[in-house]
Amino acid sequence: MVVDSKATITYIQSLKEDLSVFRLVPQDGAVPEYKAGQFLTIGLHVPNENKVIRRAYSIASHSENRKYIELYIRWVRKPLPGRLTTQLFNAKEGDEINWLKPTGAFTINNTVANGQKDERRLICIGGGTGLAPFVSYAQHLHAVGDKRELVVLHGASYVDELGYKELLTDLEYESIDKGKDKWNFTYRATISRPQEWFNRSWGGQVGRVETFLRSKDGGPSSLEKLVNDKITKENTIFYICGWQGTIDGVMDFLKPRGFASERDKRPDGSFEVKYESYG
CATH class of the missing domain: 3.40.50.80 (Nucleotide-binding domain of ferredoxin-NADP reductase (FNR) module)
Structure with a gap:
C-alpha cells in the first residue's frame, strides 16, 4: 500500500500561463534526503474521480537546501490536458499536496567504471x-x-x-x-x-x-x-x-x-x- 506524506504549497511563480515554479514544504518540517537529479512523486485528489492521482517531476532544488523542495512544471494541454497538472495549475499557495519519497537514478556520476574519480x-x-x-x-x-x-x-x-x-x-x-x-x-x-x-x-x-x-x-x-x-x-x-x-x-x-x-x-x-x- 502506498503511504503518502503531506506537504504545503508555499510558493508559486507563474512564468507564463502554462509554466510555473512550485515550492513544497513537508508538513512535518523535514525535507527528505535526496540526490541532485532525482524526482519527486506528488499526488492530488481529483474530486470527480474521488481518488488521488500521482505523477513524478524532476526536482530543481538541491539537497543542501533543507527549507523546501522546488519543482519546475509545464502544463501540457494538447492533445489532452494532464489530470494532475491541471489540478496543480489551479492550486493556490497554502494548499495541501501529497508526496512520496524522492527516487531516481539520473544522478551525477562521481566515479568511472574502474572506480577512479570522474574528472570529466x-x-x-x-x-x-x-x-x-x-x-x-x-x-x-x-x-x-x-x-x-x-x-x-x-x-x-x-x-x-x-x-x-x-x-x-x-x-x-x-x-x-x-x-x-x-x-x-x-x-x-x-x-x-x-x-x-x-x-x-x-x-x-x-x-x-x-x-x-x-x-x-x-x-x-x-x-x-x-x-x-x-x-x-x-x-x-x-x-x-x-x-x-x-x-x-x-x-x-x-x-x-x-x-x-x-x-x-x-x-x-x-x-x-x-x-x-x-x-
Whole structure:
C-alpha cells in the first residue's frame, strides 16, 4: 500500500500561463534526503474521480537546501490536458499536496567504471522543463565546492520559457569573478523560434538545443568554442533531459563519435551519456 506524506504549497511563480515554479514544504518540517537529479512523486485528489492521482517531476532544488523542495512544471494541454497538472495549475499557495519519497537514478556520476574519480567535464543538455535536474546539479556542485567543469545548455521555444536564467547567469558570473579553478560553470540558452514576435529581443543562439553540438562550417562547434576544447568521450560526459526528440537529436550526433549511453554501456561498464526522457 502506498503511504503518502503531506506537504504545503508555499510558493508559486507563474512564468507564463502554462509554466510555473512550485515550492513544497513537508508538513512535518523535514525535507527528505535526496540526490541532485532525482524526482519527486506528488499526488492530488481529483474530486470527480474521488481518488488521488500521482505523477513524478524532476526536482530543481538541491539537497543542501533543507527549507523546501522546488519543482519546475509545464502544463501540457494538447492533445489532452494532464489530470494532475491541471489540478496543480489551479492550486493556490497554502494548499495541501501529497508526496512520496524522492527516487531516481539520473544522478551525477562521481566515479568511472574502474572506480577512479570522474574528472570529466559535465555537459548538461535540457529541453524545456528538462532543465530542472540540471538546476539541481549546478546548485549542488556549487554548494559542495566541486571543481569539475560544468556546462548547462537550455533549449526553449520562447524567451519567457527560459526558467532559471537569472540564477544560472549569476552562477556563471561567479565563476568568472572567482576564477575557473574555484568554480567552473558556463550557462547558455537557445531559442528555437527566433522569428516569433515574442522573441524579437533575443540575440543569443537560435535553433534546437542540440545545435550547440553541430559545426556550421566544418570547424569547431558552438559548444567546443564555448569550452575552448575539442569534445571527446575521454574528456566529457553528457547528461540529457527532455522530450525524446531532444535525446534522439543529441544521440544522433554523439553515437557516430563513439559515445556510449549508460543504457548501452560497454562490457567494462564504461559510458559517456546519461539521459532521462519524459515523453
